[in-house]
Amino acid sequence: MKEIETIDMLNQLNIDLQGDVGSPLGFIAGGLHVGLRRKKRDFGWIYSTTEASAAGVYTLNRFKAAPLIVTEETIYMNQSLQAIVVNSANANSCTGARGLQDAKDTQAWAAEQLNIEPYKIGVASTGVIGSFLPMEKIQYGTQHILNEKYNQSQFFNQSILTTDTTTKHLSVQVEIDGKTVTIGGTAKGSGMVHPNMATMLGFITTDANVDARTLDNCLKQATDQSFNMITVDGDTSTNDMVLCMANGQVDHQSLDENHPEWHKFIYAFNFVSQYLAKSIAKDGEGATKLVTAKVIGAYHDKEAKKIAKSIVSSNLVKTAIHGEDANFGRIVTAIGYASKHVEPSETNVSLCQLPVLEHGMHLPFDEQLLKARLTEDNIVIEVSVGDGDGEAAAYGCDLSYEYVRINASYRT
Structure with a gap:
């Protein structure tokens, strides 16, 4: 019976393997090369044209990196975000008070460009542990947020990679109250990956109308069945998290556990999470299977x-x-x-x-x-x-x- 129900739910999804965090209504994603890596894109962003409910899950490593600490505090205090800024190549981890200030400066610079408050910005980093960020390069990156030249979501997908051999992303659509709701996801991760969050970053966006508390419960449940069920090498890193934003730009009845079609949204959300998680496991460093x-x-x-x-x-x-x-x-x-x-x-x-x-x-x-x-x-x-x-x-x-x-x- 369970298998029949799963097939029925799967048939209700419109799956786009070319989709990503830029697919839902009102989301813009992009990226560029700022010089943290030799040639490849290394700085990216996700921006919602309206404020969005936000939720996150975070590494259990006791050495939490500065951007993770700042973002966790930001979401805890406000339950919302409007943008996320990410850099690769440098983890900004084990960098003390200066690292925390660098993460906050990144928030402030991005907020200035977007004309929003710094507490509406999430920040994330991934890469080598134990080096300070070259902040002039980070500031350069923030100055190009929303530059049409760089606002292509595939640029964001590329900008967050480290030892990954491929980008990891998709989007799905599902009908809620007769309206089309889109959930998009992009992730990175290849090494230092182990259940209970690892060296991976995951980003999920949706134009569904979901409040922050419900979104938080949804993300935690999905993570327990997906991102916390993968491993590459048994190592859990310092930076890693999954962040979710729901901007409510589709006009349907607010979703929660009492909505008659909540199960459809949960299935679609879990599908995105599991696809991204399996993509990370498949792309493990040196992996062939x-x-x-x-x-x-x-x-x-x-x-x-x-x-x-x-x-x-x-x-x-x-x-x-x-x-x-x-x-x-x-x-x-x-x-x-x-x-x-x-x-x-x-x-x-x-x-x-x-x-x-x-x-x-x-x-x-x-x-x-x-x-x-x-x-x-x-x-x-x-x-x-x-x-x-x-x-x-x-x-x-x-x-x-x-x-x-x-x-x-x-x-x-």
Whole structure:
């Protein structure tokens, strides 16, 4: 029944893989090169022509970077934003009082150009930790906000990248009260990615009418099923957050849990979040494969999440997948230490749709067939751990020689 309902909801979405944060009504996004990187765009912005409800989720790393601290405080105090300014190449992290002031100066300069108050500006940075921002370059960037030459949303998508190999974005449309509501998303992330927020930035915009409290609950719920269910290398960074803005430019009844079509909006919002999250996992540094772990039958969803995360986080699983080695014992091991509630005699495992473990016992399988399937780009691991209602999916990637090369010379 759940699968039928999911297919029905999916059929109600208009999905645009070329869409992004600039797709909803009233949003403008752009970017340019200011000199933080050698040649590529490194400074970008999202601007709503009207003030928008805002919500954010933030890294759990105790060393929170200056822009994250400033933005978190801004949204906490005001529950709204009208613009977000982002730079790549430099994280403005571990920079003390000067870093905080630099983030606030960025707010002020952007606000001056947009003729709005600084507290309506969110700021974000990503890149190398431990260097001060060259503020003359940041100020130069703010002076070009809303310059038609740079106001192309694909420029924003490019400007936030670090070691990413591709941009990550899409938009979806769904009918609410007979009106077309658009949700757009853009994200970056490739390394230092692990559940509970990691070196990633996510931005979601919508022209739906949603108040800040409802939007905050929606974002947290979506994050728990998407951005907090991915991993690349087990490291959680200092800068990372997902920010959402809803400017209400579509004239429909305000959305909340009591709206008769709330479920449609939630499904669309979750779709955007999960697409972006999986795009990050697929583009992990040096990755060649997206790895999905699906767990069912757990005592509850929390247990299922722990097991799924354990599988995609295991370096032994990741290296086996990269080597296209059908060593399912590494998967079993990751399941076994994930939760004390796992009962081996009730555990079944399939790898690339081939059963390899049943009731805790090894099953004979066609080694050559499984090895052939492991050459594919998308690897799915399916696990059943009992007859409970808990289920979850987590997303990761393989661990390659290229990952070591990238990170051995990240600063040089």
